[in-house]
Amino acid sequence: MELEVRHLRVLCAIADTGSLHKAARQLGLAQPSLSTQLRRIERTLGAQLFVRDRTGCRPTPLGLVVLSRARPLVAEFAAIVTETRAAAARTADGFQLRIGATASRAIPGWLRLLRAREPRIEPTLQMNVSANALLGMVAAGRLDMAFVHEVEGSPLRVPPGLRVRVLVEREPQFVTLAADHPAALHPRVRLADLAGDRWMVDATVDGEWDALARALRAAGLHSEILHGDYLTAYSLAATGEVVTISQPTAHPRPDLTIRPLEGDPIGVRLLLAARTEEELDDAYPALEEAYWTVARDAPAYLAWLDGSQSGQSLSAAPRPDAGPPPSVGASAASS
Structure with missing residues (x-):
């Protein structure tokens, strides 16, 4: 058996995950197949590269030496693949x-x-x-x-x-609410003015749920947060069922109002x-x-x-005719 890049990738995956099971899942292999590959690699090198126990797999001292040489080779091969795909486009x-x-x-x-x-x-x-x-x-x-x-x-x-x-x-992230919501009368909306409302955000957007939850906690609120895509959220917001976060560039609609949040707690x-x-x-x-x-x-x-509504300094925000x-x-x- 001759060592190939795929074998080095196996060693790196096992070391990175600390588990044969997790490494097999990452590589898209069955665990018995991965275990067999590892044994063959160790036989080829004539040394044990990992210690297996109930807590997982950890490299032996010799395994660490092999990994130190394997990682740059795997990274270089990945770079070749990336550059070739880009050129093929x-x-x-x-x-x-x-x-x-x-x-x-x-x-x-x-x-x-x-x-x-x-x-x-x-x-x-x-x-x-x-x-x-x-x-x-x-x-x-x-x-x-x-x-x-x-x-x-x-x-x-x-x-x-x-x-x-x-x-x-x-x-800054703004709030979108029904056009007839009482808070829509104000140029800026305080989170406290939405204490009785349910929120809807898309929890699959990286960090979005956490950001809203932090802002509500900081305001001393325990509002219910529902999960849903933003098309649904805007539809429900128009009927007053929920309020939702929106980008400030969102296009206005007759049945919805988009307002900045007081203090801009989410950015x-x-x-x-x-x-x-x-x-x-x-x-x-x-x-x-x-x-x-x-x-x-x-x-x-x-x-x-x-800044016409807040009277705040615009040192962190450009005037719309002044560029970025x-x-x-x-x-x-x-x-």
Whole structure:
């Protein structure tokens, strides 16, 4: 038996999970098959690499040495696969730009601007409520970039090697409620004014449930939080059944009112992630323009940005005709 990359991947999976059962599930193998592979690898190397007991598997001293050599090889092979997949997406007639995104009203304008600025580019779009899942797909080469939001208090798991550019350092999340809700009469809504309401949020969105729960606890409220997708949440909010969180760029409806929350207790950071700075340079300007276009088209957000309702300093928020805030455009590589 000769050792191959797949065998090294097996060793890394066992070490990372600490369990044959978990490693088998991660690799898509049956546990007996994985156990057999491990025994063959150990026979080939002539040494025991893991100690197995009731608590799981842990590397032996020699196993740690082997893993120290195996991990860089596995990572390098993964990089080759990623780069090859990215290159395969390019065709002789143009470039298919594979974009992933969480929900945003800026996306249609972004795609339109990308096509207008570079006719050879054909953007494709994959939506997902999980920002972490999208970042993983970029790292694996299944997407070229992802436009995602990071809920305050729930940091995203940015895979090593990805480059990240901040579009908005902190976008406040607003509340959506029925147009005839008593709190809709106020330019800003206090959480205390919603003490008798049930909330609905999509708990599959990374960090969203936790952020609302923290804000309610901080306000001394014990409101019921229901799980549902946002299409359902908006429909129920229009009838007064629930109130829900919304992005400030959400388009107004006659049966709904969108208002800032007093003190802006819930915020998100908007990020564009890709594998290289060049990819960010190509796509970021169009995204920035598309975002601030929809921001100017959202009355509640426009008022918040202008500060006319709160009297607060705008040091952290740009005027809608002044472009993005100073923090926009910051780039960083995940460590």
